Amino acid sequence: MMSGKLARPPRLSDAVSRQIESWIREMGLAPGTQLPTEKTLCERFGVSRAVVREAISRLRADGCVETRQGAGVFVAQPSVAAAFRLLGDEARSNGEIADIFELRCLVEAGAAELAARRRDDEDLARLSAALEAMDEALLGADGGSENGAQADDAFHVAVAAATGNAQLEHFLVFMGRQFSASRVPTWSAAGLQAGRAAAAQAEHRRIFDAILARDAEGAREAAIAHLSAAAERLGLDRRRP
Amino acid sequence: MMSGKLARPPRLSDAVSRQIESWIREMGLAPGTQLPTEKTLCERFGVSRAVVREAISRLRADGCVETRQGAGVFVAQPSVAAAFRLLGDEARSNGEIADIFELRCLVEAGAAELAARRRDDEDLARLSAALEAMDEALLGADGGSENGAQADDAFHVAVAAATGNAQLEHFLVFMGRQFSASRVPTWSAAGLQAGRAAAAQAEHRRIFDAILARDAEGAREAAIAHLSAAAERLGLDRRRP
DNA sequence: AGTCGTCAGCTTGTCAGACAAGTTTCAAGC
DNA sequence: GCTTGAAACTTGTCTGACAAGCTGACGACT
Numbered sequence A, B: 001m002m003s004g005k006l007a008r009p010p011r012l013s014d015a016v017s018r019q020i021e022s023w024i025r026e027m028g029l030a031p032g033t034q035l036p037t038e039k040t041l042c043e044r045f046g047v048s049r050a051v052v053r054e055a056i057s058r059l060r061a062d063g064c065v066e067t068r069q070g071a072g073v074f075v076a077q078p079s080v081a082a083a084f085r086l087l088g089d090e091a092r093s094n095g096e097i098a099d100i101f102e103l104r105c106l107v108e109a110g111a112a113e114l115a116a117r118r119r120d121d122e123d124l125a126r127l128s129a130a131l132e133a134m135d136e137a138l139l140g141a142d143g144g145s146e147n148g149a150q151a152d153d154a155f156h157v158a159v160a161a162a163t164g165n166a167q168l169e170h171f172l173v174f175m176g177r178q179f180s181a182s183r184v185p186t187w188s189a190a191g192l193q194a195g196r197a198a199a200a201q202a203e204h205r206r207i208f209d210a211i212l213a214r215d216a217e218g219a220r221e222a223a224i225a226h227l228s229a230a231a232e233r234l235g236l237d238r239r240r241p
Numbered sequence C: 001a002g003t004c005g006t007c008a009g010c011t012t013g014t015c016a017g018a019c020a021a022g023t024t025t026c027a028a029g030c
Numbered sequence D: 001g002c003t004t005g006a007a008a009c010t011t012g013t014c015t016g017a018c019a020a021g022c023t024g025a026c027g028a029c030t
Helices: A012-027 A038-045 A049-061 A094-118 A121-139 A144-162 A166-178 A181-187 A189-194 A196-212 A216-234 B012-027 B038-045 B049-061 B094-118 B121-139 B144-162 B166-178 B181-187 B189-194 B196-212 B216-234
Strands: A065-068 A072-075 A083-085 B065-068 B072-075 B083-085
Touching: A012 A038, A012 A049, A038 A049, A049 A065, A049 B049, A083 B166, A094 A144, A094 A166, A094 A196, A094 A216, A094 B094, A094 B166, A121 A144, A121 A196, A144 A166, A144 A181, A144 A196, A166 B083, A166 B094, A181 A196, A181 A216, A189 A196, A196 A216, B012 B038, B012 B049, B038 B049, B049 B065, B094 B144, B094 B166, B094 B196, B094 B216, B121 B144, B121 B196, B144 B166, B144 B181, B144 B196, B181 B196, B181 B216, B189 B196, B196 B216
Parallel strands: none
Antiparallel strands: A065 A072, A083 B083, B065 B072
């Protein structure tokens, strides 16, 4: 099959940063604890200082550690500036993907509810424009793939924006990116013919109508219905006790 | 008062990485676009290669760019490995904090609902243990501050864990950290005396009872009630149309 | 003409040493 | 006891160098 990505030479700094991070996590070092000096780390890992510095730089960016010139490297206390990464580095299992999708679904449902409560006319215009773009993609079967998927994306972003909560919008854009590739098959030629795109569009319209009517509960249910259907289209299965 | 953090000497690599990131964002560079070489960037910013490399290292960790040895630096396509950071670098405005809190509230409400549907006996045990720890903190007024806040944290984590969704749990831990400091005043001596801790505990028990009874809708409402009350205790106000 | 190997030049990855800037420590001096 | 000041140490930055890997062009061969 020749599938998958070819093996890239591993970067030393990545290995070092992962190692240090696991130290902190596994040993449960309290915030403020001082880590070994860069020099010590160089000797311990057998690498140059540049590598150690890059590793520490990454940890600092992640909000994991804090450096003070002249003093040393310290375990940072959980800060607002910390970064969030989804679990599972690569080659995620189906279950993990389903978990990520569920998280997104949860937030998006709440966003739809808030959007219905708070949307203004400008929000409606954006939503409407995205809907129309998808309608066009549905009719003009010529290469609508890209436009359809893009409009789909725009619609979801517009819902998030209508909440008036920038943080929420930012997070949904992030989560949406994780599935940007998965929106393509729905709007591909095959998807259009199989009616997947039309089904998605009908679900979108339900969301839009609810937001238009300021029906918070309805918007929530419509969003859940849409994402459940999308999960089914993707073949994501999760145990449902 | 001497309040606030004293000015730290700014790091060059941070400035450079921010600059490059804003290039990518503002110029809307498509994934795959090649960025200037490190050498060029050195000349343009007037810094050494080590600084540029640390900056690029951070961008790579954020999933923003991708480097290929021998080829150059390229804009990465949005990947599963990318990192999410909340908006607002430092000194967040009250509105931003309220937005973050709302996002957390939204996810936590959904988590409570899922927890009620999926919890098993082990989950109940963890929840129950956290509740008891808070009860103890309520009674033994001696220095219960730390224990109470810690148990409060543990309770919320236990709810997240009961969903069986590791990604969701991971995210809620992340969001919870943003407010870990804000849980202290509730469980401080003053908070105990003012009844804030008792009120919070009553709200916790409502959540627990709903999860115990597998009452998804009830758990959701109890979580929302708890977090709304917490927001009020924090003095977070958001326009509520 | 068209195809394929080779190689020079460029780019990133790593190393080593040096100095600047800031912090901590500790002992001398009051 | 307290301050002061120098010395040792640590991180931040710079410079130069070499190794590893990619790209494109040039020439040899079919």
